[in-house]
Amino acid sequence: MNKKLIGHRACGCLRTFFDLLFSLEGKMKHLWFPSDLAGVKLLIAAVVAFPALLVTNASAADVTFPEGYKQGEHYASIVRGETREELFTTPEAIAAARRGEPLPDGTVITMEDYRQNKLYRYVVMEKRKGWGQAHPAELRTGDWEFQWFNPDRTVKSGESLDRCRACHTSQSGNDYVFSYDKMKEAN
Ligand code: HEC
Missing domain, CATH: 3.50.70.20 (Cytochrome P460)
Structure with a gap:
């Protein structure tokens, strides 16, 4: 399959994910979501960083x-x-x-x-x-x-x-x- 196409799709999918996240943020402000954008960014950073932490573990x-x-x-x-x-x-x-x-x-x-x-x-x-x-x-x-x-x-x-x-x-x-x-x- 064409690499460019996959890249484009992955990108679209990510955008949908972010859209969803931000719309949730608006709706759930009073529940548990961090009320500011910085908080959401921090949450995303943590999710992205977690697998990176795993690969920094020792290997053969x-x-x-x-x-x-x-x-x-x-x-x-x-x-x-x-x-x-x-x-x-x-x-x-x-x-x-x-x-x-x-x-x-x-x-x-x-x-x-x-x-x-x-x-x-x-x-x-x-x-x-x-x-x-x-x-x-x-x-x-x-x-x-x-x-x-x-x-x-x-x-x-x-x-x-x-x-x-x-x-x-x-x-x-x-x-x-x-x-x-x-x-x-x-x-
Ligand atoms: C089926 C069992 C088995 C497998 C699989 C195995 N070993 Fe061993 N290894 C032994 C045995 C038994 C000894 C002791 C020396 C002997 O009797 O040949 C040993 C000894 C060693 C030693 C010397 C230290 C010690 O434990 O006595 C090293 C280093 C070692 N193996 C590394 C490896 C590495 C690297 C691998 C994989 C690529 C490996 N072994 C796979 C059974 C195994």
Whole structure:
């Protein structure tokens, strides 16, 4: 369909909405509507701003590739058939796991994933205060966000990160981290 036409229609529709709003304003002055135009404008601004507030919430896009991850601690290697995983995190996270505590705000966990000894991908988890609020309760993994990076460290596009969250929710008793006990045991 013609874009211009849609734009025009949307515009007309909006005008009808405003007309209705202003006519209501006249009729309902004595009920609850703000009596001045400024009040109505404020109301409209609030309605328009609300979705904008929602999108400023954290998303996986906020997880950038942790370039310095190798300077952290290499706390585990997991080999399963042709798959080998190398796990890295911060010394502060290791210390918290040893004390049996949740991992600190700002923790990043990086897992190199090799297939037949060739780097296949990186999977990363990062924890930041308030990040969990972007997700519905059943897919909330505390304040962790997830990301999948290609071997060249670019974000893998089109990946559903809800799958990551759904599986990691099973580890809610270990701050959503499967290898929490391996962090504890790391030397
Ligand atoms: C079907 C379950 C499942 C899914 C889906 C899943 N994971 Fe995991 N993840 C695991 C398991 C199990 C481990 C522990 C390592 C192992 O045993 O291979 C793990 C480990 C990790 C780790 C290391 C920290 C930890 O929890 O031990 C990171 C980081 C990670 N996953 C990120 C991701 C990301 C990013 C995604 C989505 C792209 C994802 N995972 C999807 C099961 C899953």
